[in-house]
Amino acid sequence: MPIDAVVFDIGRVLIEWNPEAFFDARLGPERRKRLFAEVDLHGMNLGVDRGDDFRASVYGLAERHPEWSEEIRHWHDSWIEMASPEIPHSVRLMRALQARDIPVFALTNFGVGTFAVARQTYPFFDEFDRAFVSGDLRTIKPEPEIYAHLERDTGIAPERLLFTDDRPENIDAAAQRGWHTHLFTTPDTWAARLVAEGLLTPEEAK
Template sequence: MTTPTPIEAVIFDIGNVLIEWVPENFYDRTIGEARRQEMFAAVDLHAMNDRVDLGEGFRDIIYETAEAYPEWRAEVRMWHDHWLELAHPVIDRSVRLMRALRARGTPVHALTNFGVESFALAETHFDFLSEFDMPFVSGEMKVIKPAPRIYEMVEQATGLRGSAILFADDREANITAAAARGWQTHLFDGPEGWARRLVAEGLLTEAEAA
């Protein structure tokens, strides 16, 4: 019988795992759902954000997009000017789980699609973002999930491969790409399920995961 490879590191996505990232909610609150739907149909804001996540300038790309859609200029600029309100709220239990793992001595990394400048801004507001053993930020890496190269780069930096890694992400495409490299994966749909998985893997006790 083959002995399972012990998990040597846990990797967290950030958006919708540690911090809620649903920009639509911000716009629904500020301009109303109907107008938000109209804007998102007219402007591919998520494609704009992908460019930031690939390392292009945070303000530059958003303001450039705003100028390309003058009828939505003010609203598009909010993506930059009110970014901390878009990245809200913190998923508190996930942060506790991350800290509990680190308290046990388990290496904990981040693998996130995030811009260079927006991540730096987030670090000034969310203290736990400075607590990872290694933060892997797409804007610095110039590649975004689910491209296979980003997972390869994590393996090279950590010296870990395959089932030695347990990775949580809220997007199925990102999980599928990690699993294709042999990583152990968890499709995050809330901190309760993630806590159960960490307990089941023997990484935390039930009390530590509470």
């Protein structure tokens, strides 16, 4: 059955996302490991992805951990540095698909506030045919409801969607619904998959 639309994750697919590297550069690996062991930064970020207020979440966590308050506030004040740079080949693939009139959707675990910050840095965030953002929907991958939102709102049958994401659990959840899936590792392997599906030519996929 043909593919009618392509669905992209964003973090580690279209832009880099590496908070650990950000803090390694500022604190050194050992102190960063202490920070992440003592403070649940990723848990806080998951709440932001579910719709919690970005600044209030970060600054509230900093208040609860005064010994790390300056470091924690970087999660808000320097967030775009953790979510940089874009992955140019992936962005080219997105645009090449759209040049062929193939709809491209984003399905992403992203906060309302963080998505707004990223849009100011990455113009292609406004180029998706539709972006399904967990913070707006208040459900995250791999929960079934976020996939159901996309199916309902686009009206495209699961078996006509091709989805790429860097996390196996998110891919597995989509596959269970009948979506075609690709575990993202590099832009080159994703490009090869798009060519194999007949969605792009080798030249278009460069």
